[in-house]
Amino acid sequence: GENVEQHPSTLSVQEGDSAVIKCTYSDSASNYFPWYKQELGKGPQLIIDIRSNVGEKKDQRIAVTLNKTAKHFSLHITETQPEDSAVYFCAAVFSGTSYGKLTFGQGTILTVHP
Amino acid sequence: DTGVSQDPRHKITKRGQNVTFRCDPISEHNRLYWYRQTLGQGPEFLTYFQNEAQLEKSRLLSDRFSAERPKGSFSTLEIQRTEQGDSAMYLCASSPDRIATNEKLFFGSGTQLSVL
Numbered sequence: 001g002e003n004v005e006q007h008p009s010t011l012s013v014q015e016g017d018s019a020v021i022k023c024t025y026s027d028s029a030s031n032y033f034p035w036y037k038q039e040l041g042k043g044p045q046l047i048i049d050i051r052s053n054v055g056e057k058k059d060q061r062i063a064v065t066l067n068k069t070a071k072h073f074s075l076h077i078t079e080t081q082p083e084d085s086a087v088y089f090c091a092a093v094f095s096g097t098s099y100g101k102l103t104f105g106q107g108t109i110l111t112v113h114p
Numbered sequence: 115d116t117g118v119s120q121d122p123r124h125k126i127t128k129r130g131q132n133v134t135f136r137c138d139p140i141s142e143h144n145r146l147y148w149y150r151q152t153l154g155q156g157p158e159f160l161t162y163f164q165n166e167a168q169l170e171k172s173r174l175l176s177d178r179f180s181a182e183r184p185k186g187s188f189s190t191l192e193i194q195r196t197e198q199g200d201s202a203m204y205l206c207a208s209s210p211d212r213i214a215t216n217e218k219l220f221f222g223s224g225t226q227l228s229v230l
Contacts, residue, residue: 043205046219099145099164100145103159104157104158
């Protein structure tokens with residue numbers, strides 16, 4: 001079935017360091033991979049996404065890479081800041097859907113220490 | 115505020131009671147979704163509307179759950195005869211109806227349900 005595995009479950013870094021979160025997915029026909037940031041008491045917020053015809057996408061300090069052959073994608077945050085502390089979720093839209101039916105990973109709690 | 119609005123933010127109820135949640139999507143978004151999130155987990159898809167039509171329901175949505183979007187604008191999610199296992203955050207999201215952006219979901223802050 002449709003499945004997304006996310007690692008690590010917790011990640012602690014010092015301010016200014018880089019953080020990397022990895023996800024693997026089960027359906028080789030998946031074509032859309034968003035990343036969401038969720039702060040306490042709030043809903044998930046889309047921070048970056050990538051489609052299967054692209055290998056990498058950057059937006060300021062955030063980048064996402066996609067390896068379709070290995071069926072994994074990663075979130076990279078550079079020059080981390082305390083306000084980056086949150087729970088991050090990867091997700092995938094699996095083949096056969098043309099709308100936002102997302103399967104989410106289990107989440108990564110990122111803590112950035114000042 | 116032009117984001118997705120959910121009401122109430124918190125709901126505490128006793129087992130067996132009925133509860134109803136409301137979601138107001140971003141005004142120009144035709145697509146509306148309900149997700150459920152339990153502590154320490156990612157959101158799980160429940161159901162999807164395009165305008166007023168409910169086009170898909172997850173197997174997670176038992177017969178006690180019903181969702182409506184009567185005029186293609188706001189939506190309600192009702193849970194009848196609540197059980198303790200229904201305790202979760204119920205998230206509503208919306209997305210535009212345009213190719214290449216219809217998968218970009220904008221989430222509300224959710225309704226936290228606690229069933230005692």
